Amino acid sequence: MPDTLLEVENLKKVYESSTGVVEAIGDISFTMRRGELVCIVGPSGCGKTTLLKCIAGLLAPTSGRIELDGVGVTSPPPSMALVFQEYGRSLYPWLTVRANVELPLRHTALAKDDRARLVDDALRAVGLDHAAGSYPWQLSGGMQQRVAIARAVAYQPEVLIMDEPFAAVDAQTRADLEDLVRTLHRERGMSILFVTHDIDESVYLGERVIVLSKSPTWVQEDLPIDLAPERDQIATRALPRFTELRTHVYEQIQRAKRGEAVRPSA
């Protein structure tokens, strides 16, 4: 199998509406390998969601190319799963946790027993096997987001796309969910593209952090995170190297906001 999973080449997105023209994405190129966990950060409004929508085939780019597994993305690829910030809106309140997790599998050719096995396994992976019969509205926000993650895990996607998934949960829950994402990546080899506003989160989670410029957006830096793969909320964040990396990313985002970085080809 080829090592490159996702390829974004010279992506440009211009919104045109009655209120005017917005060049959200100027020219973004990057690749992601199979099994990688890549974080994307950038100033507010720099086009992170626009980028993910294009990658997910929900929005047509103005120009450029996106390939998943060597195939051009022109509509939502079946081998992709998405988890958004608004877990409340991504779960069906009239379905149990189990039924919510099973939902995408109902459209596959899997036998009922196989579907049940995948759902059980995913619920166990996110620590919610005890809540299978509950309804989403009976769960805390963090638990609801675990259900959304379990649904993605059960679906066994080639790549999991996460758009600020933990922005609406409290700090302690957020730390637990970050560790869950690291575990899914480490133990199941999941390929994860993770957008966040939180610089510390990007360094804690990522094997690479892609820093975007302000709009019209380009890749200002593609930074390898040379921390050990075993990460711990207290020990890793206390490392001098963690502080160096987060300070570096912070400075890059400040430069991006001020528009100081100059595009190499410009």
Ligand SMILES: Nc1ncnc2c1ncn2[C@@H]1O[C@H](COP(=O)(O)OP(=O)(O)OP(=O)(O)O)[C@@H](O)[C@H]1O
């Ligand atoms: N449907 C749309 N029509 C017109 N302009 C849009 C549309 N969606 C987004 N934009 C503009 O495109 C730019 C990028 O928006 P986008 O939401 O992708 O950025 P973001 O980095 O995800 O933002 P945030 O950090 O606030 O979450 C912004 O200037 C925004 O106003």
